[in-house]
Amino acid sequence: MTPDGRTATGSVLATSSVSSAPTTGRGGPGPRRTGTGRRRLGESTNLSGWLFVAPTLVVLGLFLLVPILMALWVSVSDWTGKGNPFSGDTGFVGLDNYKVLFTEDALTRQDFMTSLRNNFYFVLLVVPAQTVLALFLAVVLNQSLLKARGFFRSAFYFPSVTSSVAISLTFLFLFTGSGAVNSLLGFVGIDGPNWFSDARGLIHIVGDKLGVWSIDSPPAALTDSGVLSLSWWDWLSGPSVALCVIIMLVVWTTTGTFMLMFLAALQDVPQDVVEASRIDGANRWNTFRAVTLPHLRPTMLLVITLGLIGTWQVFDQVFVMTTGGPSKTTSTPAYLQYFYAFEGQEWGVAAAMAFVLFLIIFVLTGLQRFLFRDKDAIAEKRAVRARNRRRRKALAAEGGEVR
Amino acid sequence: MTSPRRTPARTARRRAGLAALALASATVLAACGGGGFEEDSTDTADGPTGGEGKASLQMLIASSGDAETKAVEDAAAAWAEESGNEVKVVVAQDMAQQLSQGFAGGNPPDIFYLDASLFPDYAVNENLYAYADQVDDVDDFYQPLRDTFTLDGTEYCVPKDFSTLALQINTKSWEAAGLTEDDLPTTWDELADVAGKLTTGDQVGLALGPGRDRVGAFLVENGGFWADSESGEITADTPENAEALQYAQDLLKSGDAAFSADLDSGWGGEAFGTERAAMTIEGNWIKGAMENDYPDVDYTVAELPEGPAGKGTLQFTQCWGISAESKNQSAAVDLVNFLTTPEQQLEFADAFGVMPSRQAAQQDYVDSYPEDAAFIAGGEYGQGPVNLPGVGPALADLDSQLESLKSANVEDVLGSFQKNAEAAVE
Numbered sequence: 001m002t003p004d005g006r007t008a009t010g011s012v013l014a015t016s017s018v019s020s021a022p023t024t025g026r027g028g029p030g031p032r033r034t035g036t037g038r039r040r041l042g043e044s045t046n047l048s049g050w051l052f053v054a055p056t057l058v059v060l061g062l063f064l065l066v067p068i069l070m071a072l073w074v075s076v077s078d079w080t081g082k083g084n085p086f087s088g089d090t091g092f093v094g095l096d097n098y099k100v101l102f103t104e105d106a107l108t109r110q111d112f113m114t115s116l117r118n119n120f121y122f123v124l125l126v127v128p129a130q131t132v133l134a135l136f137l138a139v140v141l142n143q144s145l146l147k148a149r150g151f152f153r154s155a156f157y158f159p160s161v162t163s164s165v166a167i168s169l170t171f172l173f174l175f176t177g178s179g180a181v182n183s184l185l186g187f188v189g190i191d192g193p194n195w196f197s198d199a200r201g202l203i204h205i206v207g208d209k210l211g212v213w214s215i216d217s218p219p220a221a222l223t224d225s226g227v228l229s230l231s232w233w234d235w236l237s238g239p240s241v242a243l244c245v246i247i248m249l250v251v252w253t254t255t256g257t258f259m260l261m262f263l264a265a266l267q268d269v270p271q272d273v274v275e276a277s278r279i280d281g282a283n284r285w286n287t288f289r290a291v292t293l294p295h296l297r298p299t300m301l302l303v304i305t306l307g308l309i310g311t312w313q314v315f316d317q318v319f320v321m322t323t324g325g326p327s328k329t330t331s332t333p334a335y336l337q338y339f340y341a342f343e344g345q346e347w348g349v350a351a352a353m354a355f356v357l358f359l360i361i362f363v364l365t366g367l368q369r370f371l372f373r374d375k376d377a378i379a380e381k382r383a384v385r386a387r388n389r390r391r392r393k394a395l396a397a398e399g400g401e402v403r
Numbered sequence: 404m405t406s407p408r409r410t411p412a413r414t415a416r417r418r419a420g421l422a423a424l425a426l427a428s429a430t431v432l433a434a435c436g437g438g439g440f441e442e443d444s445t446d447t448a449d450g451p452t453g454g455e456g457k458a459s460l461q462m463l464i465a466s467s468g469d470a471e472t473k474a475v476e477d478a479a480a481a482w483a484e485e486s487g488n489e490v491k492v493v494v495a496q497d498m499a500q501q502l503s504q505g506f507a508g509g510n511p512p513d514i515f516y517l518d519a520s521l522f523p524d525y526a527v528n529e530n531l532y533a534y535a536d537q538v539d540d541v542d543d544f545y546q547p548l549r550d551t552f553t554l555d556g557t558e559y560c561v562p563k564d565f566s567t568l569a570l571q572i573n574t575k576s577w578e579a580a581g582l583t584e585d586d587l588p589t590t591w592d593e594l595a596d597v598a599g600k601l602t603t604g605d606q607v608g609l610a611l612g613p614g615r616d617r618v619g620a621f622l623v624e625n626g627g628f629w630a631d632s633e634s635g636e637i638t639a640d641t642p643e644n645a646e647a648l649q650y651a652q653d654l655l656k657s658g659d660a661a662f663s664a665d666l667d668s669g670w671g672g673e674a675f676g677t678e679r680a681a682m683t684i685e686g687n688w689i690k691g692a693m694e695n696d697y698p699d700v701d702y703t704v705a706e707l708p709e710g711p712a713g714k715g716t717l718q719f720t721q722c723w724g725i726s727a728e729s730k731n732q733s734a735a736v737d738l739v740n741f742l743t744t745p746e747q748q749l750e751f752a753d754a755f756g757v758m759p760s761r762q763a764a765q766q767d768y769v770d771s772y773p774e775d776a777a778f779i780a781g782g783e784y785g786q787g788p789v790n791l792p793g794v795g796p797a798l799a800d801l802d803s804q805l806e807s808l809k810s811a812n813v814e815d816v817l818g819s820f821q822k823n824a825e826a827a828v829e
Contacts (some may be wrong), residue, residue, distance in 0.1 A: 080528040107823040147707035197664035342499045344526040344795040
């Protein structure tokens with residue numbers, strides 16, 4: 001069996017490369033004929049490949065991998081912020097820092113849950129808003145009839161290239177109680193809120209206006225019970241008025257970048273398919289829905305993924321504008337980490353928060369990828385794989401007969 | 404599914420590459436572990452480090468502006484010339500973050516401004532060198548300020564200067580309301596009374612800055628406070644404190660007083676300077692703001708009115724911190740001695756308007772700045788901040804609850820702080 005076995009493996013390798021040739025479009029019968037020459041070539045390309053990526057690998061390792069590992073260690077240690085966390089003075093405390101976040105009914109858990117709630121509402125509003133707005137702007141700018149497209153493209157993109165701190169400061173002035181926004185609202189007879197000191201939640205306000213409940217005396221059914229240190233009333237608050245300002249700011253600043261991505265993808269939509277659909281009698285809306293949108297799927301996936309990651313990590317706007325207030329309604333996990341580490345000197349708890357946040361982002365991004373998967377492409381790939389397997393089996397059976 | 408191009412030899416090489424990568428990152432990790440951090444953890448009990456020879460000191464300060472930076476740089480340069488050492492003054496952008504970075508990296512500044520609120524956590528984590536016993540005539544510093552930088556019986560550092568809260572009154576509004584010097588409020592009732600008289604259609608009587616650092620003064624005037632720093636006990640949920648908060652709440656509810664945020668201002672001084680409020684309670688830092696931003700507003704400063712338990716105000720201070728890891732501790736102590744002489748403190752007072760922390764400088768200061776008498780009087784009876792380790796988040800939570808003091812249940816506010824802070828102190 002042994003001497004024959006080797007040749008059998010060789011033949012399987014060779015034939016499988018042949019069989020995969022039509023789908024991958026490379027290879028062909030080449031490898032069998034020039035096997036050794038190809039291997040030597042591969043060796044040198046392999047080495048230069050490593051050489052080319054080495055700087056990036058070193059930088060990534062030094063500034064990404066090592067800090068992440070350090071943070072992971074800090075999150076399970078009692079490090080006090082003095083000296084090296086790997087020194088002998090630092091003790092291993094297991095999952096204590098994580099327990100503080102989830103199982104102990106104390107201030108830390110309440111702070112953390114409040115920040116998660118705030119960020120959840122933030123993501124819920126920002127991601128759809130910025131995606132839809134970016135797509136809309138891109139479609140408008142993609143009209144060939146539109147004049148001064150270049151100007152509008154720059155104008156919409158401008159907020160994205162401006163420093164977020166500068167924009168945050170501008171918004172601070174715009175949204176003060178007697179600021180420009182409230183003056184504008186005054187012209188149309190609306191008495192604007194005192195934006196940055198208004199801790200009322202949006203859902204609370206809407207419920208109050210609709211007469212479902214009163215903000216001043218919330219229903220006891222919601223306030224008396226709760227989960228994870230927050231009452232149901234608190235969980236259901238919605239974003240506070242102050243958080244809504246940050247939401248508007250972030251949507252405004254990020255839309256430009258995503259608009260550019262959509263614009264690039266739109267210019268890639270094959271015109272012949274669009275024309276074909278027109279000839280088939282589709283109107284503009286149907287063309288957009290059946291031709292353009294499916295074509296944008298990879299871009300959509302990219303935009304939403306970047307949006308999700310970015311919005312769960314919102315920090316600078318909070319740091320500059322509100323430092324978490326009023327009444328902690330703009331506190332986010334990223335800001336809370338900063339506060340617990342640098343102001344509270346609770347390094348372990350802060351690092352644990354960071355890893356919980358990482359898990360949240362990881363799971364949500366994975367889920368989102370799953371929801372956006374290209375079902376047609378997957379089915380096609382499966383079919384190809386099944387066909388290959390059948391062929392290989394047939395060949396193996398053939399080979400067996402020969403042997 | 405095996406790729407047709409992956410031969411066993413390739414796989415082996417790939418493994419070797421990955422192993423090299425892993426080894427490289429492990430080396431880097433080890434390098435981080437070994438280099439610079441662990442060497443000679445200085446034992447503070449052995450006395451100061453770096454006795455002889457020329458020292459090169461790093462000083463980190465949080466400057467209020469060019470005037471302060473220049474004054475500190477000049478003083479440091481004068482000492483350097485006199486002693487033959489070197490000092491490099493660095494202005495911090497974010498003090499808490501930059502100090503933490505220094506401590507974590509094992510390379511902190513030798514000498515730095517240390518805010519009273521950050522002091523306890525750093526002291527507990529053994530980041531500070533306790534040098535107060537080596538300072539000349541240490542008993543001359545105001546006792547409440549010394550208590551602020553004392554933890555578990557150890558006095559760590561000496562205060563560089565201090566501030567207190569007092570009552571600022573807009574002269575024009577005061578006269579317009581028909582009030583005279585005899586009407587200056589000296590009790591809580593009188594304060595409420597004049598606040599009512601000063602409240603007009605477009606001006607509120609009294610503006611309060613946000614948080615515990617203003618409202619807390621009422622607690623002191625009623626004989627209470629958030630915590631007892633000496634015994635380390637949280638003393639928030641007492642009837643005295645509840646009464647004091649209730650007084651503040653009644654003032655807010657009457658409409659004669661308002662939080663600065665509700666007057667569209669970041670702090671009391673802004674509400675006062677823009678004349679949205681006729682009075683405010685702020686510290687001596689308001690002088691600079693009024694001079695620079697609102698030079699046309701005339702005002703007087705009075706001591707805070709007495710509460711049922713007598714006079715009371717809050718003190719704010721920073722000390723000259725010296726790092727436990729510093730290799731030049733004796734030179735740093737020498738520099739602190741130089742910077743805290745009455746003469747040097749008066750020079751700082753001239754340059755950027757802080758109050759000397761030494762009683763020996765008090766008379767000279769009052770002579771030069773008679774209008775600051777109300778502020779400096781607070782040095783005698785003022786209360787320092789809560790200086791217990793670990794209570795930062797609980798204090799932040801208290802501040803956020805006090806934002807809605809107007810509609811809050813004061814017992815609930817005090818009770819939740821009591822619970823949170825006690826859990827943190829344990």
